[in-house]
Amino acid sequence: MLTLSRAIEQSGSLVVIADTHGHIExxxxxFTEVTGYTLAEVVGRNPSLWKSGETPMKEYARLWExxxxxxxxxxxxxxxxKDGGLYWALASISPVRNAAGIVTHFVAVEEDITERKEAEQRQKKLNEDLALSQRKLLKTVEELQSAQMRLIEAEKLETVGRLAAGVAHEVKNPLAVIHLGLEYLLREHGGRDGETSQVLNDMAGAVHRAGVVIGDLLNLSAAKQLALQPVHLNGMLDQCLTMLHVPAAATRVHIAREFAPDLPPVPLDSQKIEQVFLNLCINAFHAMPDGGxxxxxxxxxQLDPAEAHREPGSRSGAAFRPGDTVVVVEVDDTGAGIPDDVLPRIFDPFFTTKPTGKGTGLGLTVSKKIVQLHGGRLRIHNRPEGGVRATVLLKA
Ligand SMILES: Nc1ncnc2c1ncn2[C@@H]1O[C@H](COP(=O)(O)OP(=O)(O)O)[C@@H](O)[C@H]1O
Ligand SMILES: [Mg+2]
Incomplete structure (x- = not known):
């Protein structure tokens, strides 16, 4: 017996013996070395003395069960x-029976596993931090890739634009000569017979369409200087919409104006910006052939942070910053919207889904360019409720 008690006294494990009521004997x-409690301090007390509240209650329930x-x-x-510090114990608690097989005591043998647990927790925290950094890294890579894609797109556009402008310059003058010639022919010979005047009119129509394309192309690479003047956007938009009154009535499109009363004047090249809004409105009309x-x-x-990052391809030095006050123009239609496979291409030069004669595929290319020259943004997306929203952001 003496050997046994000496062995327990000198054991490297914590040993606690309590009676069936949980009173410590x-x-x-x-145990004293690890917890700071002496035998005298704990005898007759209950093990709940060293409960920390950090072991889940259901664990105790399972223990007693x-x-x-x-x-x-x-x-x-x-x-x-005893000093308030925490320690981890890996415990084994078993009933102690007397000769008759009745449980009289419980004996707990515990291992102090604080170091291991803390190392585990440090490792866990480290792993979590690592996973977080990895996620951040992946996100950064994704952002970089998408920025790179946008840059490539912007550069492609630059090249195409320069090429197209070169061609446009060459074609512009011959076209003007043809136009004048046709006007002369129509004046002199137009009345002669119906067939001739029909042919001449068709030719004039074709030359006019070619002129529109050439005009758009030249706009695409138009001089970088803008004739900026303070513009009251509501007034300008009102003028555009008045111009569109007749085509609107013809297609039974209802025009709604929702103008903010407190817009400050914005420095704009009014001719160019007007062209942007005309393009956007005409696209909207085309999208609603049966009315809408x-x-x-x-x-x-105020610009929110998500919108503030700079768009490659925007040539203006003035990037948007979060909190900047922006004037926003939204052009909404109730048309069919833009299919997902079409959406990424709508700003491409000459991309159109419209029949020849109706669309040049340059409207949005030119519009984006003009807005970017102003240091602004043009975005087009499908509205959840159907139709398309074109958003123009301009620095106030
Ligand atoms: N409001 C809109 N609703 C549906 N599709 C649109 C809208 N605006 C533009 N699109 C699509 O984008 C394409 C390119 O537009 P744009 O550059 O203005 O050229 P265009 O109008 O000459 O076709 C259009 O052909 C059309 O498919
Ligand atoms: Mg268009």
Missing amino acids: YVNPK TLRAGGEWRGEFRNRK TLTVRTLLR
Whole structure:
């Protein structure tokens, strides 16, 4: 017996013996070493003395259930030392029976596993931090890739634009000569017979269409200088919409104006910007051949951080910053919207889904260019409720 008690006294494990009511009868020196509680301080007390509140309650419930059923419980505790510090214990608690087989005591043998647990937790935290950094890294790579894509697109556009402008310059003068010639022929010979005047009119129509394309192309690479003047956007938009009154009535498109009353004047090249809004409105009309509603809205708002990053291809040095006050023009239609496979191409020069004669595929290319020259943004997306929204952001 003496050997046994000496062995327990000198054991490297914490040993606690309690009666079936949980009253402590014995703790060994290792227990005192780890927890700071002496035998005298804990005798007659309950092990809840060193409960930390950090071991889940259901763990205790399971413990008592196991012990009451006569079984041995193994598990981990996070306990509190006398000085308030915490330690981890890997415990095995088992019933002790007398000669008659009746449970009289419980004996707990515990291992101080604080170091291991803390190392584990440090590792876990490290892994989490690592995973987080990795996610951030992936996101950065994605952003970089998409920025690169946009840059490539912008450069392609630059090249195409320069090429097209070169061609346009060459074609512009011959076209003007043909135009004048046709006017002369129509004047002199137009009345002679119906067939001749029909042919001449068709030719004039074709030359006019070619002129529109050439005009758009030249716009695409137009001089970088803008004739900036303070413009009251509501007034300008009102003028555009008045111009569109007749085609609107013809296609039974209802025009709604939702203008913010407090818009400050914006420095704009009014001719160029007018062309942007005409392009956007005409696209909207084309999208609603069977009628619908064209809503033109103006508003003043603060740019949120997500919108603020700079777009490659925008040539203006003035990038948007979060919190900047921007004037926003939204052109909404109730048409069929833009199919997903078409959407990425709508700003490409000459991309059109319209029949020859109706679309040149340059409207949005030119419009984006003009808006970017102003240091602004042009975005086109499908509205959740159907139709398309074109958004023009301009620095106030
Ligand atoms: N409001 C809109 N609704 C549906 N599709 C649109 C709208 N605006 C533009 N698109 C699509 O984008 C294409 C390119 O537009 P744009 O550059 O103005 O050229 P165009 O009008 O000459 O076709 C259009 O052909 C059309 O497919
Ligand atoms: Mg168009």
